[in-house]
Amino acid sequence: MGGSSNAVPIVSKNFCSSSLISLMVRKRPHVVNGGGFVVTNCSQNVAFVVDGCGTLGAKGELMVKDGDGEPILFIRKKGGILQALSTRNKWNGYSTDYEGANKLIFSVTDPKSCFAGNKATRIRVDPKGHSRDLDFEVNGSFADKACTIRDCRGNIAAQVGVNEWIGSKDFYHVVVQPGYDQAFVVGVIAILDNIHGESTRC
Numbered sequence: 001m002g003g004s005s006n007a008v009p010i011v012s013k014n015f016c017s018s019s020l021i022s023l024m025v026r027k028r029p030h031v032v033n034g035g036g037f038v039v040t041n042c043s044q045n046v047a048f049v050v051d052g053c054g055t056l057g058a059k060g061e062l063m064v065k066d067g068d069g070e071p072i073l074f075i076r077k078k079g080g081i082l083q084a085l086s087t088r089n090k091w092n093g094y095s096t097d098y099e100g101a102n103k104l105i106f107s108v109t110d111p112k113s114c115f116a117g118n119k120a121t122r123i124r125v126d127p128k129g130h131s132r133d134l135d136f137e138v139n140g141s142f143a144d145k146a147c148t149i150r151d152c153r154g155n156i157a158a159q160v161g162v163n164e165w166i167g168s169k170d171f172y173h174v175v176v177q178p179g180y181d182q183a184f185v186v187g188v189i190a191i192l193d194n195i196h197g198e199s200t201r202c
Contacts, residue, residue, distance in 0.1 A: 052200025
């Protein structure tokens with residue numbers, strides 16, 4: 001996928017591009033492929049695949065794979081008593097290396113439905129290896145496929161939208177701005193998909 005001199009790598013600089021990237025997301029039916037979704041690029045080649053509990057067999061777990069089918073992100077919803085008492089749900093995203101070891105690289109906190117109001121979904125990037133604050137927020141409605149991921153300076157990292165001519169929310173597009181990590185964006189979308197009870201949820 002190439003790198004960018006102004007890249008903001010979170011998963012890997014290999015998923016950062018110096019140009020605007022438009023991705024198409026297609027949900028997979030649970031009955032055939034166990035749910036999840038496939039992400040293709042403008043050449044209609046598979047760029048990422050996201051598996052949910054229909055494939056993995058465990059609720060609150062997601063796997064993001066690259067176009068070659070190699071795991072690059074493992075995502076898990078945090079559990080336990082403290083989490084149950086919290087007003088927010090928390091998800092942790094881990095990079096997966098060739099030995100299968102997992103390293104925390106970001107976390108997403110989302111207000112639970114009874115506390116939601118107009119609160120934004122927050123994304124915290126693990127500071128290790130990063131010299132600057134790389135927090136993000138999701139604004140808008142993912143359920144309506146009309147939301148934006150912004151960095152801590154208010155810059156747009158990615159936008160989610162629906163192609164009107166397709167007329168189905170089973171297909172939607174994601175536009176990733178130059179320099180931002182596409183794998184990270186797909187990981188965030190996988191979590192939003194699960195939070196909203198869509199293709200990655202059993």
